[in-house]
Amino acid sequence: MHIAIAGNIGSGKTTLTKLLVKNYGWEPKFEDVDINPYLSDFYNDMQRWSFNLQIYFLNKRFKDVVDIANSGKNVIQDRTIYEDACIFAPNLLSMGLMSSRDFDNYTSLFNLMLSLVRPPDLLIYLKSSIPNLVTQIQKRGREYEASIRLDYLQGLNDRYEEWIQNYSDGKKLIINVDTVKFEESPKDLSHIIDLIDGQLNGLF
Numbered sequence: 001m002h003i004a005i006a007g008n009i010g011s012g013k014t015t016l017t018k019l020l021v022k023n024y025g026w027e028p029k030f031e032d033v034d035i036n037p038y039l040s041d042f043y044n045d046m047q048r049w050s051f052n053l054q055i056y057f058l059n060k061r062f063k064d065v066v067d068i069a070n071s072g073k074n075v076i077q078d079r080t081i082y083e084d085a086c087i088f089a090p091n092l093l094s095m096g097l098m099s100s101r102d103f104d105n106y107t108s109l110f111n112l113m114l115s116l117v118r119p120p121d122l123l124i125y126l127k128s129s130i131p132n133l134v135t136q137i138q139k140r141g142r143e144y145e146a147s148i149r150l151d152y153l154q155g156l157n158d159r160y161e162e163w164i165q166n167y168s169d170g171k172k173l174i175i176n177v178d179t180v181k182f183e184e185s186p187k188d189l190s191h192i193i194d195l196i197d198g199q200l201n202g203l204f
Contacts, residue, residue: 002074003121003123004077005078005123006079006082006164008160009145010133011127011133012136014030015182015183021076026076028076029067029075036056040143043145046095047098054106057088058106064081082169086163087160091155091159122172123170125160125175129178132178133153171199175192175195
């Protein structure tokens with residue numbers, strides 16, 4: 001079984017992954033942002049490093065999905081392969097931070113990779129407002145995130161909303177993290193777990 005958690009920067013993907021791993025006893029697959037060799041450079045000069053960053057993420061994400069499929073284990077994954085190609089890269093293109101040549105090259109590679117892997121059994125999307133994202137980003141205090149542009153964050157949010165509404169590769173669950181505070185409220189976490197159980201067991 002494979003659950004994948006999607007959402008914008010600061011939406012709580014890693015936190016929910018840890019809480020669900022603790023509840024289900026499944027294997028976690030985390031996003032290794034702290035060892036990404038391009039991330040800091042990217043936030044300082046997005047246009048120069050956008051293609052490098054996206055290729056790095058796509059390579060890492062594809063390897064993760066292949067590893068999950070080959071492991072034979074139940075896995076909860078922090079972020080999905082879809083987000084890089086359906087949200088981050090198009091947002092960079094629309095902002096003039098990635099060339100159309102690089103974007104077409106990147107998209108072609110993504111489509112090839114996607115044809116070789118299966119979608120998660122359940123995709124969980126953490127929906128959030130921009131003020132909530134900013135609060136969470138400031139709270140965790142990662143130095144390289146301090147220079148994130150608000151228009152960049154808003155562009156991502158708009159694309160997330162469009163993408164999740166059109167996602168049809170499998171089961172999906174949308175959680176509004178502005179109101180569902182699973183990190184602070186055991187009741188809210190229990191509610192999410194009930195929803196997941198219902199999706200996976202086909203109860204509703």
